[in-house]
Amino acid sequence: MTHYFSSDFKLGILGGGQLGKMLLYDTRKFDIQTYVMDANPEAPSRLACNHFETGSLMDYDKVMAFGKKVDLLTFEIESVNVKALEDLEALGKNVYPSAATLQKIQNKAVQKRFYKSNQIPTADFEVFSNLKNLKTAVSEGKISFPFVWKSSTGGYDGKGVSLIKSERDLSQLPDAECIAEELVDFKTEIAVIVARSVSGEIKTYPVVEMEFHPEANQVEYVLCPARIENSLAEKARALAHLVSSKFEHVGLLAVEMFVTPSDEVLVNEVAPRPHNSGHFSIEGSFTNQFEQHLRAILDLPLGSTESKTNSVMVNLVGDENHTGDVVYKGIENIMAMPGVTPHIYGKRETRPFRKMGHVNIIHSDLSEARTMAETVKSKIKVISKTS
Amino acid sequence: MTHYFSSDFKLGILGGGQLGKMLLYDTRKFDIQTYVMDANPEAPSRLACNHFETGSLMDYDKVMAFGKKVDLLTFEIESVNVKALEDLEALGKNVYPSAATLQKIQNKAVQKRFYKSNQIPTADFEVFSNLKNLKTAVSEGKISFPFVWKSSTGGYDGKGVSLIKSERDLSQLPDAECIAEELVDFKTEIAVIVARSVSGEIKTYPVVEMEFHPEANQVEYVLCPARIENSLAEKARALAHLVSSKFEHVGLLAVEMFVTPSDEVLVNEVAPRPHNSGHFSIEGSFTNQFEQHLRAILDLPLGSTESKTNSVMVNLVGDENHTGDVVYKGIENIMAMPGVTPHIYGKRETRPFRKMGHVNIIHSDLSEARTMAETVKSKIKVISKTS
Known part of the structure; x- marks a missing residue:
């Protein structure tokens, strides 16, 4: 087998954001050589890799040239030039997740059709090649308000997704390929991280529960385990397992799901990489999601996905009234709380609702951890230095 | 208060070995800027710091120049030019642990006298300024075989320590200031990591038990918690707490102790830094020792020292018959065991008994973890590529 540890083997990582940064903790732990490329020369992953270079991940030539330098290529963000990944595979490079997997996921219309053709339960939808066609369908009564609009490409963190309740909402949408999705009545949003080598x-991680911030449409708290019945949790893990085997992805797959009032579980969307809903695992799990991603793509045995203890993750986002050099006001107050660990992503500048870090709270009692999460939220503010 | 997180603050670390490397996981987690100096341009800490430079830690001018570049200076190894640390302090630099603390610990004769003058229980000893004086004392019957010889300076990992049973052993010692220490009859070797901000x-961590490799005189297994009575564990933690407050150190202090057959606890020696006996904390504790060291020297609140679960650490040392480019043979076998995490220090070349990494094994049942530790030991071999 290949020797990855303190060897000449080179792992390439496309993208140098916080997910890449956290992945590098584990490449350092295993002393695996890493090459990282990101468009931003100040990307969080510029440190702790063996080699960093700047380049757009959508630039075919850049990705090709970068891929040729490494033995195995992975990515920490979906916005990657898929054609380049395909051509690297054709040259015999290992790319995990594969270009084929990424292609099925990158475009939400393709992703939704994939669920349909594989009998994976998901909210009903229709695809429109442009805004005009969608408007026509609405005016003809084929689509009725309210519905969820999703841009086929380019969405993340709640961007590219809108709830459309009226003609007025409709008129403000950008012109792009999109899907109109049934507005699902759900009682809980959950997620399961799946690893496939x-x-x-x-292996699947325990089901987590996601609580959203009402205004920013971003996840505010992630609870592990989700406060749902065991039988429902088993059903969700089995569904995530099914989704994983259908995609035949290699690496991690974060499967986000809705639980309806009648305990139906519907797949919302997936991400083929370490995910915000898996950050709890850094302090909470026997094997954290980043180490698990490495194990999967290097074809090492997968680690245990059991929890050491219960946990709640709080996202640290920039205060809505602050832009500029970041200050984590009150961080010493939350660090005084037992079992509370802040993770700082290394972005110099804060902006309203920008993801700047997260805080993991571990406690044997989940409801206690959830209460602590609110205290954490109230005691720390992500503001700028100057104001 | 000072803002350390994603700010201009610069932490200087003298020494770039595996302890420095693991400390950098946590400076990255908190996005604290780091400057590292080590004599070896290929030191494990050359990556993941913001700035790396080569230089001998015993070189006054190098340490002074390095210290002036940073806001706070710490070290991951005791062999540092203390005069430079003193002069940096005189210039107003924060050095943690302080030059005064390091001075009391760096020289074992000074360290032992410190215990005596502070009524800290320790094995009886006498100091000799050179080998000739020790030989005279032996020939005059003031010191009798067997006894433990320790060089005052320069010892680590069992080097600089010898059991002297005969004139022949005595004749093979180097000429140096040394101590002759009573050979203590002990049933267990234990340690407590103390953090002082x-x-x-x-705060003290739980007592750990150290099992030594019979030949190499190196720690083979570290068990957390130690398999001793609660009352004895409390006594050891209280003693470690006392030692910490007497030294008035800032940062971590690893306190190694002997337990005698009559349950006396004697201090053997201390190290003012993260320590091998604290590696279990990476997977086992609410706050790992490296994060705790940062909290202490940055005057942040100390984290909880409680364990998430029981653990056993196995040191990975180079096989005695191998020298050359390292291969971790069988590492995939131990990674298939749940709760087993290898930590690879990033040394390219293995040598007999060289510390190359460690493996943490976590399990709710300590005796199960201890059994797994032997399996781990038997399944992985640190060998060289060529042989």
């Missing part, structure tokens, strides 16, 4: 070994 | 907040 090159050899096809699959 | 700039403000004087003190």
